[in-house]
Amino acid sequence: MSRRTVYMDHSATTPVREEVVEAMLPFYHELFGNPSSIHAPGRTVRRAVEEAREKTALALGAEPGEIFFTAGGTESNNITLRGAAKKRGEPGHIITSSIEHHAVLDVCSELAAEGHRVTFLPVDQYGRVSIDQLQEAITPDTFLISIMAANNEIGTLQPISAIGEVARERKILFHTDAVQIAGQLPIDLKKLNVDFLSLSAHKFNGPKGIGALYVRKGAKVTPLYSGGGQERKLRPGTENVPGIVGLSRAMELAVAEIKDKKKRLEALRYKMITGLMAIDETILNGHPEERLPNNVNVSFKHVEGEAVLLSLDLEGIAASSGSACSSGSLDPSHVLRAIGLDHPTAHGSIRFSLGWGNTEEDVDYLLEVIPRVVNNLRRISPTYRTNGSRKE
Numbered sequence: 001m002s003r004r005t006v007y008m009d010h011s012a013t014t015p016v017r018e019e020v021v022e023a024m025l026p027f028y029h030e031l032f033g034n035p036s037s038i039h040a041p042g043r044t045v046r047r048a049v050e051e052a053r054e055k056t057a058l059a060l061g062a063e064p065g066e067i068f069f070t071a072g073g074t075e076s077n078n079i080t081l082r083g084a085a086k087k088r089g090e091p092g093h094i095i096t097s098s099i100e101h102h103a104v105l106d107v108c109s110e111l112a113a114e115g116h117r118v119t120f121l122p123v124d125q126y127g128r129v130s131i132d133q134l135q136e137a138i139t140p141d142t143f144l145i146s147i148m149a150a151n152n153e154i155g156t157l158q159p160i161s162a163i164g165e166v167a168r169e170r171k172i173l174f175h176t177d178a179v180q181i182a183g184q185l186p187i188d189l190k191k192l193n194v195d196f197l198s199l200s201a202h203k204f205n206g207p208k209g210i211g212a213l214y215v216r217k218g219a220k221v222t223p224l225y226s227g228g229g230q231e232r233k234l235r236p237g238t239e240n241v242p243g244i245v246g247l248s249r250a251m252e253l254a255v256a257e258i259k260d261k262k263k264r265l266e267a268l269r270y271k272m273i274t275g276l277m278a279i280d281e282t283i284l285n286g287h288p289e290e291r292l293p294n295n296v297n298v299s300f301k302h303v304e305g306e307a308v309l310l311s312l313d314l315e316g317i318a319a320s321s322g323s324a325c326s327s328g329s330l331d332p333s334h335v336l337r338a339i340g341l342d343h344p345t346a347h348g349s350i351r352f353s354l355g356w357g358n359t360e361e362d363v364d365y366l367l368e369v370i371p372r373v374v375n376n377l378r379r380i381s382p383t384y385r386t387n388g389s390r391k392e
């Protein structure tokens, strides 16, 4: 097969769809008014923002008044976690998991440094939290549970509905970071017992720097910012109107196509996993079934994930690795350690995340290239002999 360009890093970000760009463009040009202005140009844009809110709410099974536009997943998480702590006003207890994205994990660590108690629930070998352990962790001063809907590295889905039931029974606020699940699997907020849910448009073929926060009617947090009255004071500042319109259009398209996309990506994922597991000493990370349709995360023993990534990049394939993250640290990711991988295995892990434009030919190309890449690296690996056994 001839060389091709294959993007398999859709969990990092996705391309913006043409229909989304088209919907956004007028709001950079003729429809540039400030939605807070009372004149006609302002009112027209206000209408567009409110229509976007209605569409987003409809796609999620929420009421328009429950949708707040933010600057993305990180901001939605911060507004909820810090806002809930601010509202409480005195130290209390928060429960989260040990495999959250840093936009939750680091906020929780900071809140702990400020006097709150935080339980970081462990996960099993597949990355799932246990409902029993969650129940046991609850104390009379637990005021917030934050557990992600799907993990960004290994794709494992959490039992969100069941966690929500526990939270509701015990009258504890429940937040879920749904950044990775949006656009991959249906979200029906009528059925999910969540009080807060974070979204980010650039993960579902929308623009970067725009997100949404669902806040169930009656659930309250104290705003973090001061300023104007935009987004009912929860997120003051002049609205990112093109972004808001783009998010709602991307959401609308994603929801309309979700069934077909899921089926198509699951078939590609199955083919990829089967092909990758045929390479000896390769393990699948994450849950075998309860995982995002677009996520494949594997560890190739005796190789460095970074080296595999660079070799794949030279062959035109973009993926992501679980070690040496943006911080420049050489520590393997907290997620891979939490599911029990030893350091060398975690260092050999690669995440492939499929998306809208990927085809069967992309998967064929990857499966043609990768055995060669892994074998070449293993040949120079001090822990691997060509017969596949480990050296002492």
Ligand SMILES: Cc1ncc(COP(=O)(O)O)c(C=O)c1O
Residues within 6 Å of the ligand: 011, 012, 071, 072, 073, 074, 075, 101, 103, 148, 150, 151, 152, 177, 179, 180, 199, 200, 201, 209, 211
């Ligand atoms: C699970 C999860 N939460 C939050 C974020 C942060 O979202 P944003 O880039 O919109 O701030 C990401 C992005 O990688 C993510 O995967």
